[in-house]
Amino acid sequence: MDVAISTLLSPIILFFALGMGAALLRSQMSVPEAFAKGLALYLMMAIGLKGGVEMSKNPLTVEVMLVLLAGVVLSFIVPAISYFFLRVTTKLDQTNAAATAAHYGSISIVTFVAATEAVRMSGLDSSGHMVAVAALMETPAIVTALFLANRGAKRETPVAGSERGELIREVALNASIVVLVGALIIGWIAGEEGTARVEPFFVGLFQGVLCLFLLDMGLSAGRGLRQGWRELSAATIGFGLYMPLVSAALAAIVVMMLGMDTGDGALLITLAASASYIAVPAAMRLALPKAKPSIYLTLSLGVTFPFNVTLGIPIYIYLAGLMSGAGG
Amino acid sequence: MDVAISTLLSPIILFFALGMGAALLRSQMSVPEAFAKGLALYLMMAIGLKGGVEMSKNPLTVEVMLVLLAGVVLSFIVPAISYFFLRVTTKLDQTNAAATAAHYGSISIVTFVAATEAVRMSGLDSSGHMVAVAALMETPAIVTALFLANRGAKRETPVAGSERGELIREVALNASIVVLVGALIIGWIAGEEGTARVEPFFVGLFQGVLCLFLLDMGLSAGRGLRQGWRELSAATIGFGLYMPLVSAALAAIVVMMLGMDTGDGALLITLAASASYIAVPAAMRLALPKAKPSIYLTLSLGVTFPFNVTLGIPIYIYLAGLMSGAGG
Amino acid sequence: MDVAISTLLSPIILFFALGMGAALLRSQMSVPEAFAKGLALYLMMAIGLKGGVEMSKNPLTVEVMLVLLAGVVLSFIVPAISYFFLRVTTKLDQTNAAATAAHYGSISIVTFVAATEAVRMSGLDSSGHMVAVAALMETPAIVTALFLANRGAKRETPVAGSERGELIREVALNASIVVLVGALIIGWIAGEEGTARVEPFFVGLFQGVLCLFLLDMGLSAGRGLRQGWRELSAATIGFGLYMPLVSAALAAIVVMMLGMDTGDGALLITLAASASYIAVPAAMRLALPKAKPSIYLTLSLGVTFPFNVTLGIPIYIYLAGLMSGAGG
Amino acid sequence: MYQRKRIELIIEKMAHKRAGRIFESCGMTGYTVLPALAGYGGGNRWSRDTDISASRDMVVIISIGDVARVTETMTQLEDLLGEHIGVVTVSDVEVLRPDRF
Amino acid sequence: MYQRKRIELIIEKMAHKRAGRIFESCGMTGYTVLPALAGYGGGNRWSRDTDISASRDMVVIISIGDVARVTETMTQLEDLLGEHIGVVTVSDVEVLRPDRF
Amino acid sequence: MYQRKRIELIIEKMAHKRAGRIFESCGMTGYTVLPALAGYGGGNRWSRDTDISASRDMVVIISIGDVARVTETMTQLEDLLGEHIGVVTVSDVEVLRPDRF
Ligand SMILES: Nc1ncnc2c1ncn2[C@@H]1O[C@H](COP(=O)(O)O)[C@@H](O)[C@H]1O
Ligand SMILES: Nc1ncnc2c1ncn2[C@@H]1O[C@H](COP(=O)(O)O)[C@@H](O)[C@H]1O
Ligand SMILES: Nc1ncnc2c1ncn2[C@@H]1O[C@H](COP(=O)(O)O)[C@@H](O)[C@H]1O
Ligand code: NA
Ligand code: NA
Ligand code: NA
Secondary structure, three states: OHHHHHHHOOHHHHHHHHHHHHHHOOOOOOOOHHHHHHHHHHHHHHHHHHHHHHHOOOOOOHHHHHHHHHHHHHHHHHHHHHHHHHHHHOOOOHHHHHHHHHHHHOOOHHHHHHHHHHHHHOOOOOOOHHHHHHHHOOOHHHHHHHHHHHOOOOOOOOOOOOOOOHHHHHHHOOHHHHHHHHHHHHHHHHHHHHOHHHHHHHHHOHHHHHHHHHHHHHHHHHHHHHHHHHHOOHHHHHHHHHHHHHHHHHHHHHHHHHOOOHHHHHHHHHHHHOOOOOHHHHHHHHHOOOOOHHHHHHHHHHHHHHHHHHHHHHHHHHHHHHHHHHHO | OHHHHHHHOOHHHHHHHHHHHHHHOOOOOOOOHHHHHHHHHHHHHHHHHHHHHHHOOOOOOHHHHHHHHHHHHHHHHHHHHHHHHHHHHOOOOHHHHHHHHHHHHOOOHHHHHHHHHHHHHOOOOOOOHHHHHHHHOOOHHHHHHHHHHHOOOOOOOOOOOOOOOHHHHHHHOOHHHHHHHHHHHHHHHHHHHHOHHHHHHHHHOHHHHHHHHHHHHHHHHHHHHHHHHHHOOHHHHHHHHHHHHHHHHHHHHHHHHHOOOHHHHHHHHHHHHOOOOOHHHHHHHHHOOOOOHHHHHHHHHHHHHHHHHHHHHHHHHHHHHHHHHHHO | OHHHHHHHOOHHHHHHHHHHHHHHOOOOOOOOHHHHHHHHHHHHHHHHHHHHHHHOOOOOOHHHHHHHHHHHHHHHHHHHHHHHHHHHHOOOOHHHHHHHHHHHHOOOHHHHHHHHHHHHHOOOOOOOHHHHHHHHHOOHHHHHHHHHHHOOOOOOOOOOOOOOOHHHHHHHOOHHHHHHHHHHHHHHHHHHHHOHHHHHHHHHOHHHHHHHHHHHHHHHHHHHHHHHHHHOOHHHHHHHHHHHHHHHHHHHHHHHHHOOOHHHHHHHHHHHHOOOOOHHHHHHHHHOOOOOHHHHHHHHHHHHHHHHHHHHHHHHHHHHHHHHHHHO | OEEEEEEEEEEEHHHHHHHHHHHHHOOOOEEEEEEOOEEEEOOEEEEHHHOOOOOOOEEEEEEEEOHHHHHHHHHHHHHHHHHOOEEEEEEEEEEOOHHHO | OEEEEEEEEEEEHHHHHHHHHHHHHOOOOEEEEEEOOEEEEOOEEEEHHHOOOOOOOEEEEEEEEOHHHHHHHHHHHHHHHHHOOEEEEEEEEEEOOHHHO | OEEEEEEEEEEEHHHHHHHHHHHHHOOOOEEEEEEOOEEEEOOEEEEHHHOOOOOOOEEEEEEEEOHHHHHHHHHHHHHHHHHOOEEEEEEEEEEOOHHHO
């Protein structure tokens, strides 16, 4: 519980709260899009490099491969479960339910980072390859969601102006995957020594940049909530709160089955429980333009993200502790 | 005097001079708005955090409260004096005089930061709560100025499209107040230990980012001067040079009355003497759209700001030394 | 050769390769223009300051003056040679050949920085005044190129809307010259002690920011190549590969004649061999708007830049070693 | 194709929410706000990247609607522009889906 | 001066390449894409700087062409806009150099 | 409402000051410059965020004025556009306050 409290009072979470508060009080302040996008690039480069450097220290084992595979499988399955819950408990139509489901199957890299911090603050360790797991879990959910959205009625001809493969390119080569995986490989190749000279930038500043970025996320989340909550029924909001726990439970089983240790387990659970708010919304504009951002974004960024970074992560660490105890 | 010279030759001031020189020579270079706005956010977060951490070390005393109150009172009064001088000595009409007066009652956070540096370089100390004073002094001036601008003739119906409370929201919750006060509180809560991990970003980089920001301020000030000086009479330019001294004198009395020590006193005097160039211009576009930015901005950014960061601050430190000697 | 390999595997080059790869695979990722422009400003300030601080440690000698002069002369001459090769070996018309020639006479500051790193990694030293050489070499090439472009037919009246001196102002006071020279002078004035407080920003972060910037350069280079290569004949692409070597040979003679030491020599050779991709393209839009960016930019950024930072620099260091051995 | 009207309003960025509220209250079905980079008016030039206060930034608001609503909107914009600087124009356009406006 | 048509298409930023391909395949000689800052439609407001996902960003595409090509382009845009949100208008303009369009 | 003309000039960003000087010298009372994000012309695409040189950036300049001044401006723009790339169109618009233009 101590960890929970010190997490909640860390500057990172406090700046998120500041942004959210400012937005709810209708402050007009904003972080320019170009600047925020630059910071997001920085964060992904830093995470990737760090993971790669750590991976360069250990050989790639079968256990690691299994964790990567498990992440992919989770990302394929979670949207199906999400879609089921959404269709049964809310009034969302097929398209909106599928689009929302894609968000919950994919991951939030900032939630992942926050969990990494919390894991560290709990005195636990985590491994570099979890970054690779995060990158791999971004995309599969979109495949499942598109399948769900397009069951039954479908256009037979592609929409005017669309190009074969544009969606795959957009999704599989989006900025966050390219930068995460690219930086991971660079960190792996360059190793600790090779990256020493970029450490002051990528390691030293990381926490501070994260504060600035979370201020912006708080503003976005708060504004989304303030403008979008009217479109969300109680059942939909409820989904944003219990779905992370459902995914977490599923991931917890995986953690136990694979005998992962607590730190990595907590990260895998967090990834499963987190919902995308950058890569998937962008992909949905191309793949399911009729789905409403005011539903899926408000839910993912306004409801699930705040839940995860405050209450969720401590729960997931606790859960991972139980599971790794049980499994090992 | 040594301090004055080493202040003048510090990279911060030299980069300001570089920007101003480049603009006056009509170089086309510029700092992209989105980037400059991001840097401004960073600077305010850094100042707020630092102030908050320092405040967390000492209890809030009655003396501190009195300084906060004095700042507010100064911000209310200075615009009235400014307005009087403008109306008597220049040909500015009611609206332009009021809008300009608002700038001089409010504060410039960069001038404040430059003064903090100069105070430190003089071997003096300053307190964290001076950041709170700065935040509190931003707004009251606007109230006085609007009162002055709207005396006599006034629209009875609000302008089409305006919303009750929009101006208050804009002014009281503008980015600089939200971030300064928010970061101050975060620094206070998190304390030295809690902010240790963000220190490399918020403390280590501060001076350097300030250089980059002042390069941009120099460019803005120089361009403003080059384009706007024709609109300014000698009397108006004169106002931009003597008004800081008038405010400083007023603040100096407060410093003596409250028995403030030299460092804090110099900062309070600097705040009174400084003029806003971001928050108040924005508010004026909403509240007094007929007032001309080419007058108030040129004066505040092109005349008073350069005066303050070069000659003004050494004078204010000297003055504070006299006053705290006199008072204590 | 070891140096060559460790240069190729440094994070800086790997991030360039990542960007180039992503662009060639048609990833949609991008670095926002405002952010990239901000980083470029940072890099130039950092380079200038570093050079200035180093220059402040040594007196300005005649040898230094001669190197400055040699740089200017090289920048005047290289475009003429480039133009000759382009007209003889490719089908480019007068305007496009002249515009392209201007790029090869001018310099690439990022190539310069990469060379500085490689020089350092080879255990060699380089001097601060080489930054001044870089700044001085930016412009003269444009003069030669305009002369070449305007031989024969010429408008007698200036184009509508143009202003006397606008081109000179644009070229001689472009951002990179103003900031490089300005920061150099500031570093010189402030010295090691005066710049100590901005060191964490300008020195500590330099390598990391460079990684981010080179990721963007890779994206630009890759996209340029993918879109522009159809406009380039084999002969034109060939020019982009052999011209750097021709310029390098010319500069090598200078290095020998002036008896420069290996480190500085390698930098002068690199400057001569490098081609501009920011300052000159901008100037060409004003001076020779009919010339095609898809030719000169693709060549300079897509062909010559990658060649230089991978194979070129090790060659130039080796060449400088030969020459300084021969000369001294 | 169907006849509609297009309003183009050039106004201070700080005032664009006021304008937006007018469009919304007059029943216009939508509008789009474009940032301006620089401009000239009343003998003065401004530029976004060279004014750190950003207080001179302007935006252009485009809104498509039917004649009745556009007329109503123009009346209220006239009042707004009495206070604020800026320029408004109306022009004829053809649209594809008339029910959207 | 010569009569031409001006298409103005307001569309999601994510879909602008699709629109661009339509303009290109219908023989329009060029188009220019402007970023939007904020907007309102279907009862919802969006703003570039307050939505970290950037998924609601819109752009405005302007393209000048002759009647025949514009008509052809509009047909295909109708199909695109059946899927995507957005608004398209056509208006009359005069140009200087008729051979460019 | 009063009849005026609207000039829309799409031109290289680097050349926009030249265009601005023409508008000013021909007596146009104002103009507004909008940044473009991307575009296509002469078989080539460009995009602001993927060209580090920024040398292909374009802007759109909008200016409202009366017929006489617009005609005068167009003559000079023709000369400018002989050198520079870009496109200019003129269209009819209605304005509220005729004395402003
Ligand atoms: N005739 C015009 N055409 C286009 N934009 C204009 C015009 N007049 C003014 N503007 C814009 O409105 C701003 C303020 O103009 P003014 O109210 O004349 O100071 C200018 O900076 C321009 O951006
Ligand atoms: N017909 C057009 N409609 C709109 N914009 C155009 C048109 N033609 C050219 N442009 C713009 O002008 C730029 C240069 O075009 P060009 O001179 O054809 O190379 C393009 O990249 C577009 O941004
Ligand atoms: N009538 C309109 N005029 C101008 N822009 C519009 C209009 N309707 C919609 N838009 C733009 O298109 C976006 C999506 O609108 P909608 O499809 O109604 O949700 C809005 O946010 C606006 O940016
Ligand atoms: Na998930
Ligand atoms: Na003041
Ligand atoms: Na060169």
